Amino acid sequence: MNRKWIGFAVVATLVAASGLASGLSRAQDQEKHKETETPLGKIMEKVQKHNIAITKATRNAASFKKNQKEVEKSAAELAKLAKDGKPLKEAYLKNAKEETDPKKRQEKWDEIMDAFAKTSKDLAVAAAKDGATQKQAKDLFQTVKKTCSDCHTVFRVESEF
Ligand code: HEC
Structure with a gap:
């Protein structure tokens, strides 16, 4: 891969990882929320x-x-x-x-x-x-x-x- 593509891959990975992280914390919030609703x-x-x-x-x-x-x-x-x-x-x-x-x-x-x-x-x-x-x-x-x-x-x- 040339430099440009390596840079792109890194950015794409970061974006995917942060998306995953925010998805996870959202799921946790919902889970917590559910507990207080029982x-x-x-x-x-x-x-x-x-x-x-x-x-x-x-x-x-x-x-x-x-x-x-x-x-x-x-x-x-x-x-x-x-x-x-x-x-x-x-x-x-x-x-x-x-x-x-x-x-x-x-x-x-x-x-x-x-x-x-x-x-x-x-x-x-x-x-x-x-x-x-x-x-x-x-x-x-x-x-x-x-x-x-x-x-x-x-x-x-x-x-x-
Ligand atoms: C006989 C069982 C039992 C005892 C005793 C008990 N708990 Fe719990 N507690 C639970 C269960 C089961 C849950 C999860 C409720 C749910 O998810 O619907 C819970 C949940 C909680 C939560 C989370 C509630 C929320 O709003 O998210 C807190 C805080 C808590 N207990 C504090 C205490 C404290 C402090 C004591 C003692 C002074 C105590 N519990 C005694 C069974 C118990």
């Missing part, structure tokens, strides 16, 4: 809001002192959202690749959702007490967050990858 995705958006609120409020002793009421309220909301989300499992059961028995899949989902509800409730109850400390709240919040990842690793497909 009934469970909507619940999870609220879950995420309370999750952030509690994270901030339990960051240090001063923040906890100021926002203890907020921790109690948000944790109680999480417990409620867990109950709302529990029946919405149908679409996600098939994501549990390690477990092939449909009944066991359901049990696993229910078990994790119940744990999510219970740990959130425990945090709400603890934060409602006058003498509650930031460390107690933070430790209990860790047990809540463990249920998020327990469920996501099994039942939530990461479409962004």
